Every structure is written in C-alpha cells, then in structure tokens.
Amino acid sequence: MLELIFIIPVFLGVITFFLPRTAGRFLLIMAGVFHLAFTASIWLKGVAPYWAPYFGIAPEGQIVLLVTSFLYLLIAAYTVSYMAEVEMHNEPVFAGCMLLFLGAMSMVAVTDHIIVLWIAIEATTLMSAPLIFLHKSKEALEATWKYVMICSVGIALALLGVFFTILAIDTSDINVPITFTDLARASGRFDPTWLKAGFIFILIGYGTKMGLAPMHTWLPDAHSEAPSPVSALLSGALLNCAFLGIYKTHGIMQAAGLGWYSGRILVVFGLISMVVAAVFIMQQDNYKRLLAYSSIENMGVIAFGTGIGGLAAFGAMLHLIHHALIKSSLFLTSGNILLGYGSKKIKETGRMPLFMPGTSISFMGGFAGISGFPPFGIFLSELMIILGALRKGAYISLGIFIISLILVFAGASKGVIRMSFGNFNGELLVGEKFMRLAPPCILLLVSAGLSIWMPDTLYQTILKAISTIGGGING
Numbered sequence: 001m002l003e004l005i006f007i008i009p010v011f012l013g014v015i016t017f018f019l020p021r022t023a024g025r026f027l028l029i030m031a032g033v034f035h036l037a038f039t040a041s042i043w044l045k046g047v048a049p050y051w052a053p054y055f056g057i058a059p060e061g062q063i064v065l066l067v068t069s070f071l072y073l074l075i076a077a078y079t080v081s082y083m084a085e086v087e088m089h090n091e092p093v094f095a096g097c098m099l100l101f102l103g104a105m106s107m108v109a110v111t112d113h114i115i116v117l118w119i120a121i122e123a124t125t126l127m128s129a130p131l132i133f134l135h136k137s138k139e140a141l142e143a144t145w146k147y148v149m150i151c152s153v154g155i156a157l158a159l160l161g162v163f164f165t166i167l168a169i170d171t172s173d174i175n176v177p178i179t180f181t182d183l184a185r186a187s188g189r190f191d192p193t194w195l196k197a198g199f200i201f202i203l204i205g206y207g208t209k210m211g212l213a214p215m216h217t218w219l220p221d222a223h224s225e226a227p228s229p230v231s232a233l234l235s236g237a238l239l240n241c242a243f244l245g246i247y248k249t250h251g252i253m254q255a256a257g258l259g260w261y262s263g264r265i266l267v268v269f270g271l272i273s274m275v276v277a278a279v280f281i282m283q284q285d286n287y288k289r290l291l292a293y294s295s296i297e298n299m300g301v302i303a304f305g306t307g308i309g310g311l312a313a314f315g316a317m318l319h320l321i322h323h324a325l326i327k328s329s330l331f332l333t334s335g336n337i338l339l340g341y342g343s344k345k346i347k348e349t350g351r352m353p354l355f356m357p358g359t360s361i362s363f364m365g366g367f368a369g370i371s372g373f374p375p376f377g378i379f380l381s382e383l384m385i386i387l388g389a390l391r392k393g394a395y396i397s398l399g400i401f402i403i404s405l406i407l408v409f410a411g412a413s414k415g416v417i418r419m420s421f422g423n424f425n426g427e428l429l430v431g432e433k434f435m436r437l438a439p440p441c442i443l444l445l446v447s448a449g450l451s452i453w454m455p456d457t458l459y460q461t462i463l464k465a466i467s468t469i470g471g472g473i474n475g
Contacts, residue, residue: 002049002057005038005065006106013099017092024095025080031099032073035106039069043457049110053177056112059465063317063458064244065109067324068237070446072102074439075236078332079229081435085339086227089136101127101233108241112179114162117245118155121209124238125151131230132222143221150218151209158205158245164198165252167191180248184468187256195253199262202249203269209242211296212269212303213276220280223292224344228335231288235295236328240320243302250306251468259309259470266307267397273300274404281411286344287337290415291330294370297408298323304401305385306469312388313471315381317462322369322377322447329443330366333359336437337419339430346415350424358437360420365444367416371409376444377451 012031016024041047042057043066049055057065079098088094104127107120125148133144165183168190169176176186187195208215223231246266253262277297284290298319305316336359341349352360369376382405389398450458466472 002042002047002055002110003051005035005042005110006103008038009035009099009103009106013096013103016096016099019092021091024092025083028076028095028098029073029080031102032069032076035102036069036073039065053179054113054116055110056179056181057110058112058180058248058468059461060244060247060317060468061109061111062461063321063465064240065106067240067321068102068105068109071233071236071324071328071443074442075229075232075328075332078232078335078436078439081433082227082229082335082339085430089134093130094134097127097130098230098233101131103127105237105241108244112181114165114178114180114183117180117248118159118162121158121206121242121245122152122155124241125155125209128230128234128238132226134227134230135225137225139221140225143218143225147218147222150215154205154208154215156205157201157208161198161201161203161205161249164194164201165249168194168198180252183252184255187252190256192256192258195256195258196261199249199253199258200265203246203262203265206242206245207269207303210239210246210303211242211273211299213273213296213300216273216276216296219296220289220292223295223331224286224288228288228331228338231291231334232328232331235292235331236324239295239299240324243299243320246303247306247469254469263307263309263470266303267394270300270302270304270307271397271400271404273297273303274401274408278404278407278411281408282414284411284415285346287346287349287415287419288331288334288344290346290412291327291334294330294408294412295323295327297404298327298370300404301382301385301401304397305381305388308385308389308392308394308397309470310388310391310472311474312385312392313466313469314462314473315384315388317466317471318377318384319381321450322381325443325447326366326369326376326378329362329440329447330370332436332440332443333362333366336432337363339436340428340432341424341426342429346418347422348424349419350422352420355424355428356432358432362437362440362444364416364420366440367412369444369447371412372405375448375451377447380451
C-alpha cells in the first residue's frame with residue numbers, strides 16, 4: 001500500500017507529541033530508517049496505491065521521494081546530536097512536527113491528483129511553521145508569520161490556478177478525472193486560454209513556496225531563524241516538493257502543445273531569481289541568509305533548465321538532486337558553526353581550519369560543490385543546462401545565466417574566505433562531534449559519487465521524468 005509512506009510518519013508524529021525525550025529521539029531516527037527502506041522497495045519492486053484515483057507515483061515524484069527520504073534520515077541523525085547541545089523548547093513538539101513534515105512532503109511526492117497535491121503542499125506549510133518558531137524569539141516569530149502569510153497567499157493563488165485548469169476542461173465539455181496522468185492525456189482538447197491562465201497562477205502560487213523571485217521574501221528569514229536541521233530540510237526537500245507542482249503542470253502544458261509558453265515563463269522567472277539572489281548575496285553579512293539566497297539562485301537554475309527543455313531539462317533534474325544533497329550539507333555544517341561561534345554574523349567567525357578543522361573541510365567542500373566545481377554533480381548539471389541552452393539558441397538568456405553564476409560565486413566566496421581565514425580571538429563555545437560531522441560529509445560524498453557513477457535505475461527514471469516536458473539527453 002503506497003500510502004503507508006506518508007501515513008506512518010504522520011501516525012508516529014502524533015504519538016511523538018506524548019513521548020519522553022529519549023523515546024522521541026529514537027523514533028525520529030527509526031522513522032527515517034523505515035521511510036528509506038520503504039522508499040527503496042518502491043524503487044526496486046514498485047508498490048501499488050490503495051486509493052488509485054488519488055495516489056500513484058510518477059518518475060519525478062519517485063526522485064523527489066528518494067531525495068527527501070535520504071536527506072531526512074541523515075538530518076534526523078544529526079538532529080539527535082544537535083538537540084543534546086541546544087536548549088530545545090518543548091522537544092516532543094519539535095520531534096513530532098519533524099515527522100509530520102516528513103509525512104506531508106511524502107504525500108506531495110506520491111500523489112497524482114491535482115487537488116490532493118494542493119492539500120499536501122499546504123500541509124507542508126502548517127507542519128513546518130512550528131519548526132521555524134522553535135526558539136520563540138522576536139525574529140523567529142516574525143519569520144514564522146512571514147512564512148505562513150506569504151506561503152498561504154501563494155497557495156491560494158495556486159488553488160485559483162487549479163480552478164482555471166478545471167475550467168479549461170469544463171469549457172471544452174470534456175469529462176476526465178483530474179489526475180495529472182489523465183489531464184496530460186486529454187490536454188490537447190482543453191481550452192488553451194484557461195489552461196495558460198491556470199499555469200501562470202500555479203507557477204506564482206507554488207513558485208512562492210519554491211522561493212522563486214520576486215515571491216521569495218519569506219525564504220531568507222525562515223532559513224535564517226529556523227534551527228539548522230530544519231533549514232536543511234526546508235532547503236533540501238521542501239523546495240523540491242513545491243517545484244513538483246510546477247513541473248507536473250508544465251507537463252500538462254507540454255502535452256497540450258503549449259510547452260513553448262510555459263517554458264518561456266519558467267526561463268524568465270528562473271533568470272529573475274538568479275539575478276535577485278546574486279545582488280543580495282553580494283552584500284550578505286549573515287552566513288545562514290547567504291545560504292538561503294543561494295537556494296533562491298539554485299531554484300532559478302532548476303526553473304531555467306526546465307524551461308529550456310531538451311538536454312537542459314536533464315541538467316535541471318540532476319541539479320535538483322545535487323542541490324538538495326549539497327545545500328542540506330551546508331546548512332548542517334552551518335549548525336556546527338553556529339554552535340561553535342555562537343553567532344550567525346560572518347564577521348564574528350574566523351580561523352575555522354584552526355578552531356573547527358572537520359567543519360572547515362565540510363564547509364569548504366560544500367562551497368566548492370554548490371559553486372559548481374568538479375567532482376560535485378552541480379558541475380555536470382550546470383554544464384548540461386549551458387549546452388542545452390546553446391542547442392536551443394537561447395544566447396541572451398544564457399549570457400544572463402552565466403553572469404549571474406559568476407556574481408553569486410564572487411559574493412559567496414567573499415564570505416567564505418572571511419569565515420575561513422579572518423581574525424577570531426574568542427573561544428569556541430561548543431566543540432565538534434562525529435555525529436554532527438558525519439551526516440554533512442556523507443551528503444557531499446554521495447553528490448561526488450553520483451557525478452562519477454550513477455545507477456542505471458536512477459538514470460532511466462530521470463529520462464522518464466523529463467520525457468513528459470520534452471526533455472532528453474539528445475534534445
């Protein structure tokens with residue numbers, strides 16, 4: 001029964017609210033082990049849904065589910081060690097919400113129904129908001145309200161987009177179930193005007209949750225104020241879930257012969273996100289906000305590659321996987337830095353190789369990975385997107401894309417160099433521990449390993465996923 005992938009985390013999440021700390025921490029990790037094992041069985045054997053009209057896993061959902069499950073297990077292992085050092089207000093609520101959040105994201109990945117997808121994405125907002133407010137500071141309260149308000153407005157616009165899509169069916173007098181599979185099959189007979197309007201509203205709505213500019217304003221505050229394990233989960237997993245809504249709708253547009261229309265809009269939003277992120281990264285003095293703006297830039301890269309299509313679409317899907325791995329690693333490492341230096345300000349850190357050698361290696365590795373240096377996978381994904389754009393003759397867009405990448409690298413490297421080699425004469429508050437070093441290093445190693453050797457199952461699944469939006473390795 002496919003639905004167990006989200007029912008069990010939700011069930012365990014509710015139980016965890018009433019458990020003592022030790023049992024809650026144990027359940028946090030065991031749920032991750034079960035989730036990853038179940039995800040592996042979905043990949044290897046396939047698991048049939050019980051409520052077939054509403055659930056059924058598509059290749060793109062399969063990829064997002066695997067990434068989410070893998071990230072969650074490593075983040076949960078890190079979180080247990082992190083919680084031992086940080087005073088958590090109401091730890092059972094934190095652990096319970098982490099599990100509910102996993103359940104909501106899993107539901108996004110395995111649904112095939114346009115309304116159920118909307119409900120699941122809305123549920124991710126409600127489940128993750130208490131995690132951002134965990135420290136109960138004035139800044140955390142402001143970030144949480146901003147997150148809930150902006151994402152709720154966005155999700156309301158996405159619902160309007162869903163209604164417009166259904167209107168495209170009604171005005172064409174067609175009777176078809178509103179699953180993504182059936183909608184894509186019949187989309188050639190839909191009213192194109194309402195379909196285009198539906199896509200725009202869905203893009204703006206889910207794009208708000210994904211962090212596309214100019215609807216991104218919640219993201220830097222939420223990522224900055226949330227505990228580092230939550231930031232890792234928000235950036236590595238949640239943004240991909242929101243992207244899934246846009247991706248599936250783009251698939252319907254492609255099947256309707258309107259892929260050129262949705263593709264161009266994705267390219268525009270992708271480039272705007274990259275330019276905005278580059279401008280803000282240049283002037284950042286807070287390393288967690290710097291990582292948050294880097295997420296906005298990378299969501300722009302994914303949107304750009306998806307919009308271009310062909311080989312760039314393969315690059316975009318590859319970028320989604322590697323960004324999730326590397327950015328989660330960076331946020332976990334930033335948690336070590338915050339514990340050690342007690343500040344999020346770049347100027348209040350320094351001499352990291354001396355004070356925190358393991359963290360320094362992980363942080364520099366993550367920076368190299370997110371900047372697109374080999375052997376990390378982002379090098380390959382960005383290269384594919386550039387080649388894909390060249391094949392399509394999108395020279396002006398490609399120029400903006402490359403300039404934005406250079407500006408982001410220049411802005412981020414300024415902060416990373418200051419953190420690594422700047423002066424710091426204080427004392428380290430909390431030392432390094434193996435359980436807070438191993439998860440971010442494993443994430444980086446997996447990214448590097450996948451760029452050298454990719455399992456054929458994963459390669460074939462990516463090809464199937466991008467075939468719905470006109471993507472292909474030879475395109």
